[in-house]
Amino acid sequence: MRCPRCVQKIHRSAAQCPHCNFTLSDLDELYGSDEVRLKRLTDMAGALRLSERRKLEGVLDEFQLSFPQLFFSVYYGALEDRTNIRQFGLWLLNHAAYDDLEINRPNDGGILLLVDLNTKVASITFGYLLDPFLTEDDTFNILAKAHPYLLQGNHLKAAQLVARQLSRLLKRKSRQAKRNPESFVVSSAMKAGATKDLERIRGNKIFGPDLDGQTEPYLQSKGKDVQR
Amino acid sequence: MRVGLLSSPLLLILTWVSAVAESLPQWSDEDFARSRRGEIIAGIDILVEDKEVMATLKLSLANEVLPSIPEEPAIIYDPNVVPTDALELYFSAFETHLIDPQQLLTSPEYSEQEGFLNYHAENSSLGIKMFIFDADQTLPRTHTIDKICQQLYSDDYLTVVVYCFLGSPDRTQLAFAGEGSENITSAKQREILETAKIRAMGKSEPVLQLDSFIVQLSISLFWLETDLKKLMAVIDAEQSRVQAATAWMSSKKSGEVDVIKVADGGGLEVLKNQWYWIMSALMGLLTVVVVCVLAIRMWRKSQRYIFPVGETPERLGARYAAGVGAVLIFHKKIGSPSKQRNQIPDYLRRI
Numbered sequence: 001m002r003c004p005r006c007v008q009k010i011h012r013s014a015a016q017c018p019h020c021n022f023t024l025s026d027l028d029e030l031y032g033s034d035e036v037r038l039k040r041l042t043d044m045a046g047a048l049r050l051s052e053r054r055k056l057e058g059v060l061d062e063f064q065l066s067f068p069q070l071f072f073s074v075y076y077g078a079l080e081d082r083t084n085i086r087q088f089g090l091w092l093l094n095h096a097a098y099d100d101l102e103i104n105r106p107n108d109g110g111i112l113l114l115v116d117l118n119t120k121v122a123s124i125t126f127g128y129l130l131d132p133f134l135t136e137d138d139t140f141n142i143l144a145k146a147h148p149y150l151l152q153g154n155h156l157k158a159a160q161l162v163a164r165q166l167s168r169l170l171k172r173k174s175r176q177a178k179r180n181p182e183s184f185v186v187s188s189a190m191k192a193g194a195t196k197d198l199e200r201i202r203g204n205k206i207f208g209p210d211l212d213g214q215t216e217p218y219l220q221s222k223g224k225d226v227q228r
Numbered sequence: 229m230r231v232g233l234l235s236s237p238l239l240l241i242l243t244w245v246s247a248v249a250e251s252l253p254q255w256s257d258e259d260f261a262r263s264r265r266g267e268i269i270a271g272i273d274i275l276v277e278d279k280e281v282m283a284t285l286k287l288s289l290a291n292e293v294l295p296s297i298p299e300e301p302a303i304i305y306d307p308n309v310v311p312t313d314a315l316e317l318y319f320s321a322f323e324t325h326l327i328d329p330q331q332l333l334t335s336p337e338y339s340e341q342e343g344f345l346n347y348h349a350e351n352s353s354l355g356i357k358m359f360i361f362d363a364d365q366t367l368p369r370t371h372t373i374d375k376i377c378q379q380l381y382s383d384d385y386l387t388v389v390v391y392c393f394l395g396s397p398d399r400t401q402l403a404f405a406g407e408g409s410e411n412i413t414s415a416k417q418r419e420i421l422e423t424a425k426i427r428a429m430g431k432s433e434p435v436l437q438l439d440s441f442i443v444q445l446s447i448s449l450f451w452l453e454t455d456l457k458k459l460m461a462v463i464d465a466e467q468s469r470v471q472a473a474t475a476w477m478s479s480k481k482s483g484e485v486d487v488i489k490v491a492d493g494g495g496l497e498v499l500k501n502q503w504y505w506i507m508s509a510l511m512g513l514l515t516v517v518v519v520c521v522l523a524i525r526m527w528r529k530s531q532r533y534i535f536p537v538g539e540t541p542e543r544l545g546a547r548y549a550a551g552v553g554a555v556l557i558f559h560k561k562i563g564s565p566s567k568q569r570n571q572i573p574d575y576l577r578r579i
Contacts (some may be wrong), residue, residue: 003544004552005553007571013541023545067533086552093549107548109535129537131551136571139553144565150558174533181536 002136004086007018010026012131025063037099039074045117047076057162066167067174070109071101072160078118089125090113095105111161122150124162132183133173142166271418308364315371318359319380325349328360334396337435341442348446354453355387355406363395363434377405388449397428397437402445411459412452420448461497 003010003017005026011147015116017025040060042055056074063072073096079088093112108127111134114124124139149158177183255263262268274280310318310330317329325345361367373391378457381387384406402414402421428441480565499506529565543550556565 001543001550002552002571004550008539008541013544014543016544024547024550025545062529065529066531067429067535069535069537086555090544090546090552103240110549112549119557120559121555123555125549126551126553127549128542128551133535134551134553136554140565140571141567143554143556147556147558147565149559162502170535171533173493174535178534187426194423222358 001131005084006088007086012191019147024091024094027087031088031091032095034095036092036095038073038075038092038096038098039100040098041074042069042074045076045078045115047117047155054117056159058154059160063163063167064105067109067170069105069172071098071105071161072099072111072113073164074113074115076115076117076155081119083116083119085114085116085119085121085123086125089123093125109132111166113159115150115158122146122158125188130170133170133177138169175215239336282285293372308366308369310361310365310367315368319371319376325356326358326360330360330362332360332362333435333438341438344439344442344446348449352384352453354449355381356390356445356449357381358390358392360438361393361541362390363393365393367391373401373403374424377403381405388445390439390445392441394438395434397441399424400425400428400441408456408460411456416452420445420452458497 001012002179003006003022004019005022006017006020008017008019010017012021023066041057043047043053044051054073060072060074064070077119079085089112093107093110096107096110098107098110107126109129110127111130112125113122118201122143124143125128126134126139145165146158146161147159149155259268263270272282272285305344314329318327324342326338326342331338333341345358349356373389377389379387382405386404386406386408389403393399400421402417402424403405404417424441424444427444428437430441431437555571556568
């Protein structure tokens, strides 16, 4: 694991970067500490046509069908020159409140493809759930495969390719985890910890199955509508 | 001394006189003719002494009409004509391919040639009847090759009849009889015969000539048979088309047309005949493959992949994510992505 600012290796449980003292609060000061309402596909830079957006949303749906815990989101932006895309991606995934996602898909199961059309940089950021399954090399190889399409400005193809490659890789990793569960420490602590924040962000909607069986009674006690 | 000199000629003279006196009477031509007519009976003068009896006897003999003795027909044996009894044997043997009732071939020679003809017959639908005659033998007009073909093999399946004159291959005769023989032109028949004759005449021994003739005949018949099958296939196809056209003209359904099965004319013909079934099988196979692929894809799509929730402590104060993946610049100035594998901070890149 690397620090998003100094790109030095850090420990998995480091509260701050031992090299540059970086924490997420540094980014909160820069970009704000509030949640950002987003869709899975956010095209702030106008990189895609309407028909392309619909196609890409179909790809994102397919991804979610295969992985009930995960989601794949794409953000096209035109960031300022001084913006560090690593840090912005990290901040965005931690503050994003996705309107079009079920509550049972927390952000720690999210993968964010961030494309900055201004500086022509693309990055991948992913949540805690995928920490044991995705490495920096994996994500680099996937982005490298999409490089020709990114160069051509064919962002739909690039995003489709990234989604498919990620899907293929994660399927393989999932099968490996099923065969050899000892390699992965299973705990629901992280998910439980995140649930409260999710309820606050997306408290009005339940789209999918209630994985832990606790969300629905909680929402009903708060007087919220439960939609299935 | 004088008596001694005269005695030798005298003895010779006496011997000659006695020899003349003791010699048998000689038949003159006139006496022989009279004897044949019955006018004289040999020895009657010695046996009958009484002159009156003699006269009566002569008179009765003169008046008696003797039965005429029929002259026996001269038996003329001609070695160049096939004996009649052998002819019966020749044309009553229907089982064997090589017919040699005169046993002009030795038993091993016969077995060898008969074996080859049997081998040919196993792989051919065309029958062979080979009659063996001697080099100079001739057949009566009632047994010419054309008449034999007409009498014995015209109602049979296609048969080639060969008259083979052992030692004279140039005299060999060949004819076709039976079903489909009208499709074989006389030119083709002549070609087959001449080719085999030339092959046979290359040998000096009669048996070797026969062997060469049979081998060449077998080869020629194989090709002839192949050509005939192709011809029959074309004819059948044409008939089928005509029948289909007739059915269509008479407003019949095409399904009711009896399509004549085309005869086998080789591998390509078999493929053509079975084209419908081959295509059906291929289409079936393709359908199965497509269904399998679709089923596998659907099954894969319907599969759900679950990840165990790893116990990853919060780091850098981030609640959901601190996993920073790769960053890739897709500007043309940068070039290939491999140069960006080693990630460096942005501020260093800007320098």
